[in-house]
């Protein structure tokens with residue numbers, strides 16, 4: 001029966017348990033598949049003392065929640081603003097510690113950027129983030145694989161206000177959103193150092209306008225819970 005043990009040894013590397021686990025890159029979620037009139041407002045690059053409190057005030061006045069993709073190196077300079085976001089029931093996602101573009105970086109560099117922000121945010125009393133927004137929307141397979149391995153959902157956007165270009169008026173920003181809004185839309189704004197008053201003014205008009213038109217505004221995590229199963233087996 002020696003042939004049998006030879007055979008087993010030969011087959012061993014093919015047995016799934018003995019194969020190294022190859023992780024799959026996390027998908028970039030740009031919109032949530034739902035028929036419900038629910039959308040998520042997201043704000044990147046903050047917190048700032050100039051714009052974040054104004055946006056928070058508008059959200060609170062309208063009793064809506066949004067998701068803030070926070071940059072650690074900004075949060076460490078203004079931890080009190082981050083605390084206000086958490087106290088107001090906003091969701092905090094990660095936008096990296098240094099706003100590092102996660103393309104053509106090695107896995108260790110990517111991991112450090114993500115971990116550093118995770119450590120900072122949790123040290124400031126924020127629950128460990130589960131959502132990641134890629135700076136510049138840029139990534140490659142290495143970055144998406146590391147993010148997936150670290151348990152992150154990568155959140156893109158379906159409505160790009162392009163507010164960071166500082167070229168558009170508040171009404172242009174509002175119009176862009178109202179034209180493109182759809183069930184499950186993820187809308188991107190910025191509350192970082194390069195933002196402008198146009199963003200604040202747009203949000204001030206947009207939030208009540210959306211509500212009046214029957215839209216519900218919620219965080220990205222809540223929106224994700226509404227995802228329709230694409231292949232429901234009964």
Ligand SMILES: [Zn+2]
Pocket residue numbers: 044045095099134135136
């Ligand atoms: Zn950014």
